[in-house]
Amino acid sequence: MKKSKSLLLMIALVLVIGTVLAGCGGNNNASSGNNTAATNAPSDNAGTNTGNTGEEKLAADQTLKINLSSEPPTFDPQQAQDSTSNAILKLMYEGLTRQNAETGQAEEGVAESWDISADGLVYTFHLRDSKWSNGDAVTANDFAFAWQRVLDPNAEQAAPYAYQLYYIKGAEDFNTGKITDFSQVGIKVIDEKTLEVTLANPTPYFLGLLSFYTYYPVHSSVKDNAKWATAVDTQITNGPFTLTEWTTGQSLAVTKNPSYYAADDIKAQQINFSIVNSGATELLSYKNGELDRAGGPIGEIPTEQLPIVEKELPNEFARKGIASVYYYQFNVTEKPFTNAKIRKALAMAIERQPIIDNITLGGQLPAFGFVPPGIQSNEQEYRAQVADSQYFTEDLTEAKKLLDEGLKEEGLDKLEFTVTYNTSEGHQKIAVAIADQWKKALGVEVKLENKEWGVFIEDRHNLNYQVARAGWSADYNDPMTYLDMWVTGGGNNDSGYSNADYDKLIQEAKTSADNAVRQEKFAAAEKILMDDMVVIPIYYYTNNSLTKEYLKGVTLDFSGAIDLSRAYLLEH
Amino acid sequence: MAVNDNMVKQVELKPEDFRKIDINDKEAEVIQRESLSAWQDAWERLRQNKMAMTALIIMLVIIIMAIVAPHLVPYTYDSNDLMSTNKPPSLEHLFGTDDFGRDVFVRTWMGARISLIVGLAAACIDLIFGVIYGGIMGFFGGRVDTIMNKFSEILYSIPYLLVVIMLLVVFEPSLWTIILALTITGWINMSWIVRGEIMQLKSREFILASRSMGADWKRLLFKHLLPNAMGPIIVTVTLSVPSAIFSEAFLSFLGLGVQAPVASLGSMINDSLTGWLYYPWRMIFPALVISLTMLSFNIFGDGLRDALDPKLKK
């Protein structure tokens, strides 16, 4: 029996780790931005348009049925750090701004207007009259209280995402204990309805950041109850819905909040979430009518079935590019990958399109740069202004030549190395395909090694690998979220890469308020990164989903974060 | 006992009723039945069991195929062909191709090779370890039983997934590591079954008889108790082969076993699961080989059980 149990574990692992993988892709740490993600993918109707179809007849029963592939670990906005919590919290809370579903611009949320100082450092927010679900008024104090909760170094519960608030003047110092007086932090309550925020640096994407969950307000009653977010009846929220049902590991339900200031815009009465971590089950339920929507970012459609459902259900299938990149990274501190020519040879020898067409099957875009499409810079999409095709191309002869040169420089006569990936069928398939391409094109010896998630991440952080898979999603809508990770000694730079020119460019971009200058620096930095070929970009992610034709109003932002608050059902 | 005195009286025996037959004492002791060792005897009976012999032949065919088949076709288990992925069975690819365009025929038999090695090795180790451990537990009882029993319970209760992840950290992935991971707790179930059987058997009369004739514990255990517990033991062994084969898929997946692109039957089935509706051949052929293997193992095991069981002797 023990063994049959372990067999069960196997499947569980497939699924659980699959979720981790999904998490890597759609881990939207910030939702903000000035524009919807532009996408080159063929069928982009993920953001089902919110009703200009002329005559729409609403269904009498506005109960939505949606699946989550993982349970949100918390309902405390200041503790959340994953995409599922993001989806649920977006229903329960509203920040100073919210994201316009169509344009992706930050628009009025709890704040009905704001003034920005000429130097771009001081924001003054004017709050509208709005209420908590218990009838209390939402005030500027609630925001100050919530943000202090995040930053307080002595808080009973440390907030892992506190650094999302470091844009505010003094926030980092307060959070790390360098200053102890909260009044020195740039958060100032002028009166009940006015909040003044002072930033450390001009941050063009700050308004967008305010719609992110770490910035949500919480009701002051949570102060005295450490466990307020673990029960249904102790949660007082200010968003379109309230949590009304929760069975651990089984299901959740949110119900429309009549106290919400824009309750008239909310057509859904209730959203029932099941928690099932199996793509196959989710798809069957969807086809059987037990679910109204299936697929990313909060659910899953089995990869192998993507091309099939795309053909079978063309009106329900939607694909949208999201700002995440899948890549292989080198440990550049150890031979032979200290040699950029060898690294570049490997990058050039991968044929990306066949991998996408046959293995990943989700219509992903071949990647030749590190910043994915959908990321904005200087009022436009970064990738549209700085084409990634300039960095390198797939070229087998050139690759072979570079490899020979590189090997000669290193005094080697053949190349042998190990590719490490974390346990998941998806990663495994990609690794098998790439290893095979390398073997065939360059005659190198490639060993594959998969590791359990925790072991894998630990090994990668400790530079205990040669070539490893990785993925990166946007924390906010700016190229900085991709490029500042490769600075010398950066917390997420687990390749050992260090380049003084690169560091300098990033520092210059950080301190500049001029969007054109920043753009220039980003492009130059990315070029260095690609010339040094620290990472081999493989593809830019897409989100694939199925939505019943009678379900309208579901939107995805540039990073693939889902907003269900304006969803509703048509008669069917 | 009520003995009928009348009956006794009515039959009167006289000396002339008896006749001395012409036979010497030595001949009287000759055993008429052909002398066979226990194993010869078992083999004789096994041979007469048609089901078991069919199963044996199927087993042999599968084993031979696992050795020979990969050399019969012009593909190797890892030759990708992204131009012909997920092709149904044809003359070119007998069992079709998988999502990498690899030949499922080659992969199935290569997988069978690995699965058989792992399954059989694990089952053997489970058998040896489990029988000895369980035998000692059940036979001695008392404190020995308590301590050994507790030990096995604790080992069984430690989260297996943690143990496997630890093994993964300590050892390089290889066939031996898989077998180690499979057997590290795999023998426990067998030992419990054996313990239960022995506890039941040791109070039987034949044990008392043997004991009174001065048999030591080794003789009692290995000559008397274990052979009589053979039925459940064989059933458990034949059951542990398939579970070992499937657990191996789990271990490979975790990164402990064979690494992609090498495959085992279990991992092939596992990989094919999400698309089985559309590419059934990727699941059916490996599943068929596993099921046939299991079926033949089990039927043969049953036959063996019948043949070995001293009580079923005619």
Added chain:
Amino acid sequence: MFRYIFNRFLHMVVSLFVLISATFFLMKAIPGDPFTSEKKIPEQILQRLYAQYNLDKPVLEQYVLYLKNILKGDLGISMKMLNQDVTHIIGQTFSSSLKLGVVAIIVAIIVGVALGMLAALYHRKLIDNVAMVLAVLGIAVPSFVVASLLQYLLAYHWKIFPVMGFKGPMNYFLPVMALTASPIAVIARLTRSSMLEVLHSDYIKTAKAKGLSWFSIVSRHVLRNGILPVITYVGPMTANIITGSVVIEQIFGIGGIGKQFVQAINTRDYPIIMGITIFYGVILMVARFLTDVAYVAIDPRIKLAGRKGD
């Protein structure tokens, strides 16, 4: 008997202590911690999180702290499912697994024993062969394949049962079928095998000779004596089934404890790993104890405590 039970209880406490210790150190030895993620949490925040959960202390100190809490009956709070009590999580998820498990165990025993008995009574006849082929299939086809097939055919294709969920009685059918396929097979084979042995034994011949009815031979003698290996198997099987089957819970969307356990290990949610391990340990040990008691109840010749001088 009371002395015996008391002794077993003491042994169990000692075993649990060893189990807790072994699991604790094993868990700490494997790489990764609850705050490992692809996006690293900045160092100073990470240190605060460690301090909050005592992860910054030496492992030995953490161990002592944990034992102290256990003695107070406190299993702690989850590190990943923020602030939720481990006991609450175990309670909620176990109730689903238990409900499903009890049904599955009853079905498995009834069907398995019946199938095995039929096979034994009609040894080497058609019924025997059919039953055994079915049994082998039950073992040879892994439960995730069975579950997927059942789900596709009965829920999707014929729409008899719901695909997923755990709300009403209809939700029980598919998971129970998938869950019992293998236990039924094992029980059937064990029953058949041991029953065949019993059928050939002298006391059955005696019973036959006495002219006992076929029914009373089977029910009073054969079943009683042939059931022992089944019980040996059923004990741990019960523990296994009620502690939740991850695959079945995943596939049919049941919020059970098995799923929770695997998730806890994958995310290194230490308090939950420990809590569920202890919980599982207790269940297994109780199940094994009851198995031993059942031996004595069924076969009075067996003595549990073991005679001195044996």
